[in-house]
Ligand SMILES: Nc1ncnc2c1ncn2[C@@H]1O[C@H](COP(=O)(O)OP(=O)(O)OP(=O)(O)O)[C@@H](O)[C@H]1O
């Protein structure tokens with residue numbers, strides 16, 4: 001029994017297209033939220049290709065998984081893996097890939113329901129695609145963060161996912177634009193932030209810059225937001241966490257990051273004259 | 275629809291004893307398959323799923339879902355059901371005659387214009403037999419088609435088909451026309467490479483078997 005109605009925010013992190021940065025965002029956002037003092041659990045809903053545990057460096061501490069919890073073979077708190085350096089963050093590991101065959105939206109709702117009793121934030125790392133794994137994850141979520149890169153195919157898939165989230169009554173749906181490269185935007189080799197938001201028409205929760213530190217930290221199993229580096233992407237992730245909590249942090253301006261100040265200035269001048 | 279087909283018509287959304295009316299409809303249906311007509315109820319996936327479940331629980335299978343509300347059709351498609359958008363002349367009875375020099379225009383406006391306010395996202399597919407006025411965008415990967423004109427108060431970035439049943443006088447009009455592909459009647463054309471100038475509404479129509487793009491006309495008369 002839970003006397004308090006849970007005000008837990010249950011957020012699905014999804015993209016449609018694979019490999020655009022869902023798991024990286026889930027791990028870094030989890031650490032960032034936890035270090036800002038809210039109890040957070042990350043749930044790996046990607047049963048087919050689980051790797052949230054790897055990114056958080058928790059792989060070797062997993063004993064039970066969501067599967068054993070559902071089957072009644074262990075308690076929830078036995079399956080939850082608490083992060084050593086950031087005890088406000090826990091991981092509920094996914095079961096083996098065969099879970100995909102029998103897991104139903106009901107099972108997902110049951111698990112998330114249990115987590116909502118204990119945590120302020122439940123972040124769900126969604127599998128790529130829009131098939132059963134996605135549908136299961138959606139059925140247990142209240143809000144969503146759609147992550148995409150500034151590439152035509154990723155934006156197309158994100159758009160499809162947003163349509164499905166809308167018809168499923170998920171609200172609010174916010175956007176994170178990942179792997180932004182200011183230089184490429186400036187030289188018009190990449191979709192600009194406006195190009196993407198024009199099509200997707202979602203509130204922009206944040207930009208994440210392309211940053212090789214992300215790859216290094218992934219291999220170490222130590223999310224960037226944990227190590228306290230001042231790397232560009234780490235700053236972006238922690239800003240996203242703050243905005244999620246309602247803080248009013250201005251968006252970074254890719255033009256400033258890339259040194260394209262003069263162009264901006266020129267545009268301002270022109271609007272003044274008109 | 276063939277003769278042995280039956281249709282369950284959803285009671286209107288606001289009905290006080292909606293549940294019991296629905297139960298009665300289901301219990302009165304003949305065993306086998308049925309169509310489901312959702313009328314003008316706007317249903318999300320969850321709501322529609324509930325209704326479908328209650329029908330299937332009684333042993334009926336659902337052949338096709340129809341509705342005059344695109345959101346409901348999108349939900350039905352998301353649930354993997356065959357579905358069709360149908361236009362209803364809901365307000366015809368109490369609508370005053372619209373004065374016009376051409377009686378055909380009046381008829382077209384009164385009976386055939388579907389207004390739809392909602393951006394079509396990748397994978398969405400909106401189609402109607404008459405003219406279609408969309409207040410929203412058509413995104414890449416989405417399709418919009420109509421038996422008559424397709425008018426988009428927004429940006430067309432996907433695929434549009436006007437005159438899908440062969441009407442060669444049909445037009446496609448958008449505030450921003452940058453389609454992947456345009457179709458009018460049987461003619462198919464790829465969208466132009468150049469981006470249009472902002473603020474200039476454009477239209478596409480058939481001239482001598484070719485689709486041309488030009489500034490939009492302000493008169494919608496067709497003869
Ligand atoms: N901002 C970034 N800068 C540089 N590399 C990044 C960035 N974000 C993600 N990556 C890299 O992109 C790859 C894919 O990231 P990730 O695994 O998070 O994607 P995903 O969406 O979870 O993929 P999947 O669909 O397979 O689950 C990883 O190698 C990751 O290090």
Ligand SMILES: [Mg+2]
Nearest residue numbers: 022023046051
């Ligand atoms: Mg992943």
